[in-house]
Amino acid sequence: MGTSASNKGSKGTSPIVPPWADIDGNGPGPQPDAGRFRGFRREMGKFVTSGDNKSLQKALGHYSRNSLGGRGTSVRRFNQMVVSGGALIGTLNELRNGGSGVDNAGVNLSRLAGQPVETAIQAIVEAIAPDAGDRELVRAAMQDALIECLPSGTNFDPTAITDALLIELIIEYLTQCVFTHIVYESGDAFSKNTNTVAAAQRENELMELIRIEVDSHATPLLAASSNLGSNQVQNIERSILADVLDIWETYE
Structure with a gap:
């Protein structure tokens, strides 16, 4: 995955909802506690070094309650990622129905039909990822999700x-968004285990836990979905994130 390369994460005093995520115009959220990442990073570091699932649970509880500000602000932190996810699904839906992608991606992507799927993935990601803010997190999540879901070694066929x-x-995509954000905000937690094999295993365990949580809440909402538009996808993504983060908020 490579996501857990050394990083410092956000400062505790930084806005809980940064300007680029304040898409709804409701402001930065409550005054942040300078130590809002402390418990999360401490417990995540314990999980990475020991593999203790109780430490992982505690870390996720701190992450949702404190680092993201709890119910009311936690989902808003993901606004830019949610909007990008809506644009991604909207673009692919547009392309498979014979459109150009302009309505959702802002550029004509119809030329990608018949090109190697790896080329198509790069072009789609570059067209949709925001110019600033969470750009790198969105790019990583979107690219990894497309690689996971589209058949490799083939030519891109929108139909x-x-x-x-x-x-x-x-x-x-939602799984990757949550994973990349957790790892980014965990600071140096994943570098605490100098055994690279063990550290990679912890990444995999975290990823799988997130995937199971997202899937369990997404399946009922998406079971009868067809021809979803960008706004519909955004609403569904926010509902899934709210369900997952609300559960994590109860972890002690």
């Missing part, structure tokens, strides 16, 4: 995109 694939992509 082969099914409702089932789009549902799978929504789940995978």
Whole structure:
């Protein structure tokens, strides 16, 4: 994954909802506690070094309650990622129905049909990822989700995109968004385990836990979905994130 390369994460005094995520115009959220990441990073570091699932639970509780400000602000922190996810699904839906992608991605992507799928993925990500803010997190999440869901070693065929694939992509993209944000905000937690094999295993365990949580809440919402538009996808993504983060908030 490579996501856990050394990083410092956000400062505790930084806005809980930064300007680029304040898409709804409701402001930066409550006054941040300078120590809002402390418990999260401490417990995540314990999990990375020991593999103790109780420490992971505690870390996720601190992450949702304190680092993200709890109910009311936690989902808003993901606003830019949610909007990008809506644009991704909207673009692919547009392309499979014979459109150009302009309505959702802002550029004509119809030329990607028949090109290697790896080339198409790069072009789609570059077209949709925001110019600033959470750009790198969005790019990583979107690229990894597309690689996971689209068949590798083939040529990109928009007409082969099914409702089932789009549902799978929504789940995978959200999983990757939450994972990349957790790892980014964990500071140096993942570098505390100098055993690279063990550290990678902790990444995999965290990723799988997130995927299971997202999938369990997404499946009922997406079961009968068809031809989802960007705004519909955004609403579904926010509902899934709210469900997951609300559960984590109860972890002690």
